Amino acid sequence: MSTQxxxxxxxxxTRFDPDGGAPPSGSQGDSRDRPLSWRNLARTAATGYLPLLxxxxxxxxxLGWMVLSxxxxxxxxxxxxxxxxxxxxxxDNYAQAATTVPFARFFLNSVVVTVIGSxxxxxxAVLTAYALVFVNFxxxxxxxxxxxxxxxxxxxxxxxxxxxxxAGLDGLNTYWGIILPGLGTAFGTFLLRQHFLTLPASILExxxxxxxxxxRRLWQVVVPISGPSIATVALVTIxxxxxxxxxxxxxxxxxxxxxxxxxxxxxxxxxxxxxxxxVLMAGAVIVIIPILVVFAxxxxxxxxxxxxxxxTG
Amino acid sequence: MVKGSPRPKAAxxxxxxxxxxxxxxxxxxxxxxxxxxxFFTYRPLFVNMYYSxxxxxxxxxxxxxxxxxxYIEFFTSGDAPAVLGATAIxxxxxxxxxxxxxxxxxxxxxxxxxxxxxxxxxxxAPYVLSxxxxxxxWLFIFDPVYGALAWMLRGVGLASPQWINDPNxxxxxxxxxxxxxxxxxxAVVYLAxxxxxxQDVLEAAALDxxxxxxxxxxxxxxxxxxxxxxxxxxxxxxxxxxFDIIKIMTPTGNGTGTLIFESYLQAFGAYNxxxxxxxxxxVLFVLLLVMTGLQLRxxxxxxxxx
Numbered sequence: 001m002s003t004q005x006x007x008x009x010x011x012x013x014t015r016f017d018p019d020g021g022a023p024p025s026g027s028q029g030d031s032r033d034r035p036l037s038w039r040n041l042a043r044t045a046a047t048g049y050l051p052l053l054x055x056x057x058x059x060x061x062x063l064g065w066m067v068l069s070x071x072x073x074x075x076x077x078x079x080x081x082x083x084x085x086x087x088x089x090x091x092d093n094y095a096q097a098a099t100t101v102p103f104a105r106f107f108l109n110s111v112v113v114t115v116i117g118s119x120x121x122x123x124x125a126v127l128t129a130y131a132l133v134f135v136n137f138x139x140x141x142x143x144x145x146x147x148x149x150x151x152x153x154x155x156x157x158x159x160x161x162x163x164x165x166x167a168g169l170d171g172l173n174t175y176w177g178i179i180l181p182g183l184g185t186a187f188g189t190f191l192l193r194q195h196f197l198t199l200p201a202s203i204l205e206x207x208x209x210x211x212x213x214x215x216r217r218l219w220q221v222v223v224p225i226s227g228p229s230i231a232t233v234a235l236v237t238i239x240x241x242x243x244x245x246x247x248x249x250x251x252x253x254x255x256x257x258x259x260x261x262x263x264x265x266x267x268x269x270x271x272x273x274x275x276x277x278x279v280l281m282a283g284a285v286i287v288i289i290p291i292l293v294v295f296a297x298x299x300x301x302x303x304x305x306x307x308x309x310x311x312t313g
Numbered sequence: 314m315v316k317g318s319p320r321p322k323a324a325x326x327x328x329x330x331x332x333x334x335x336x337x338x339x340x341x342x343x344x345x346x347x348x349x350x351x352f353f354t355y356r357p358l359f360v361n362m363y364y365s366x367x368x369x370x371x372x373x374x375x376x377x378x379x380x381x382x383x384y385i386e387f388f389t390s391g392d393a394p395a396v397l398g399a400t401a402i403x404x405x406x407x408x409x410x411x412x413x414x415x416x417x418x419x420x421x422x423x424x425x426x427x428x429x430x431x432x433x434x435x436x437x438a439p440y441v442l443s444x445x446x447x448x449x450x451w452l453f454i455f456d457p458v459y460g461a462l463a464w465m466l467r468g469v470g471l472a473s474p475q476w477i478n479d480p481n482x483x484x485x486x487x488x489x490x491x492x493x494x495x496x497x498x499x500a501v502v503y504l505a506x507x508x509x510x511x512q513d514v515l516e517a518a519a520l521d522x523x524x525x526x527x528x529x530x531x532x533x534x535x536x537x538x539x540x541x542x543x544x545x546x547x548x549x550x551x552x553x554x555x556f557d558i559i560k561i562m563t564p565t566g567n568g569t570g571t572l573i574f575e576s577y578l579q580a581f582g583a584y585n586x587x588x589x590x591x592x593x594x595x596v597l598f599v600l601l602l603v604m605t606g607l608q609l610r611x612x613x614x615x616x617x618x619x
Binding site: 125181 | 356449590
């Protein structure tokens with residue numbers, strides 16, 4: 001979409017910048033002379049702030065409700081006269097969630113699976129993308145096409161055959177059984193390849209003339225100047241691994257090997273908490289909040305990575 | 314056009330010592346990833362086709378070959394209309410809902426008001442959150458007795474419907490939650506489209522006296538059509554893969570048995586029917602293949618790969 005607009009908004013067209021100047025809003029043309037009149041302020045509030053506020057509220061309210069409810073005593077939840085804030089905030093729900101199911105263990109499992117899985121995936125993505133861009137090989141186009149197609153094959157379709165395979169190797173309820181089938185990374189490879197193609201060839205030529213082999217060119221030239229792109233791939237991968245559900249759900253049935261999303265399901269199914277919404281909200285907080293914090297801190301990379309393809313080109 | 318390789322290709326002699334060395338380097342770097350993708354992404358597609366010809370209880374040692382029996386059963390029993398119907402309704406409603414609402418939010422975000430960066434982040438946030446966690450939160454909100462929605466409905470004198478027990482309402486419920494989780498993605502992609510819009514055209518139209526609505530409908534929206542098409546394909550693909558929210562909110566698939574969820578329920582739910590589950594997976598895969606074709610053509614046009 002950028003090609004025909006390249007002249008009028010060159011930077012914004014190629015790289016999406018949230019802080020970049022917005023186009024003039026509709027009301028500006030006729031109100032330029034008296035920008036602070038009451039009429040203009042009211043109009044800005046109605047057309048500018050109100051929709052924004054509404055959209056933000058619709059998104060934030062359920063999450064806020066989750067956090068507040070997780071801090072309420074059971075009597076404040078099992079009631080038809082709701083109050084928004086908890087009367088006396090308590091962590092009892094968290095304690096009960098942790099005694100009903102091994103939540104600390106779920107957390108540890110999620111961390112282990114996410115850290116190991118994402119690390120390997122990122123390394124594989126960097127290596128494959130480098131090979132596809134900078135190393136000569138006969139069938140590169142076909143290989144890249146196969147990766148593109150793999151990008152569109154949903155993991156859910158391959159669940160049953162992979163389950164049979166992993167079960168056959170006694171991989172059920174093991175870390176490697178959870179991690180291994182998801183390690184091949186089409187997304188990271190695709191994203192990094194697109195980035196590597198934009199690197200100036202002259203830098204790599206200079207390194208080659210200086211006698212640097214492929215491995216030195218990769219680790220000392222390409223990787224150091226690709227920090228943001230690699231961070232994007234890393235963060236999107238971390239989010240995906242943390243939230244991954246269907247595969248860990250199928251491959252684990254012993255609580256001590258479950259990840260957080262699977263453990264939350266277990267908590268929901270256990271008799272003592274079937275209607276204990278406060279406890280379930282505490283569980284949801286533990287699943288959701290870590291990613292929310294990561295997102296809040298590093299959202300630029302995550303948004304860029306997840307909307308990639310729409311703004312490239 | 315910058316070529317993929319920084320140096321000219323060895324044109325004629327393919328297997329010079331240098332080309333040979335490069336080939337080994339390529340394999341050393343790329344092969345692990347390629348093998349993993351081949352084994353865990355491509356192989357299952359073919360294995361599924363084989364499984365789909367079996368009458369096979371998951372966990373049992375013997376299976377009988379039934380040929381197209383599973384497909385015949387799927388399409389002649391009541392399953393096909395129910396499953397394909399649920400899939401069609403869920404997909405159409407979630408794609409339409411998140412794109413329309415996403416566009417509206419994008420227009421709201423595309424204004425010079427303070428706080429819009431924060432609003433943009435907030436709106437996008439649900440997209441990165443765990444579907445299981447989000448589904449659990451909304452299940453509480455939809456609770457017909459203690460939920461926040463029931464409380465609000467009581468406030469205006471209405472009784473809360475039984476969202477989970479009624480199959481139609483259960484489907485509506487998962488659609489609402491899915492749209493809530495995904496509209497931020499559409500909003501941010503549309504916002505990027507709006508911000509790369511040629512401003513001179515819009516300004517010229519404003520000078521000619523076109524109002525904001527007309528400018529949007531006759532200029533902005535047509536110019537956004539590549540973005541709209543991109544979103545249509547990507548949200549279609551992801552809606553057809555939706556699992557987490559549906560599974561956590563309706564564990565037994567009451568009215569919400571889409572292709573992906575029904576395939577899961579058949580193999581790993583109560584029935585352990587591996588062959589039948591594989592057949593449903595193959596049906597889903599064929600559906601995805603059609604859309605992947607569209608997507609590939611689009612990507613080819615859009616990202617100019619070498």
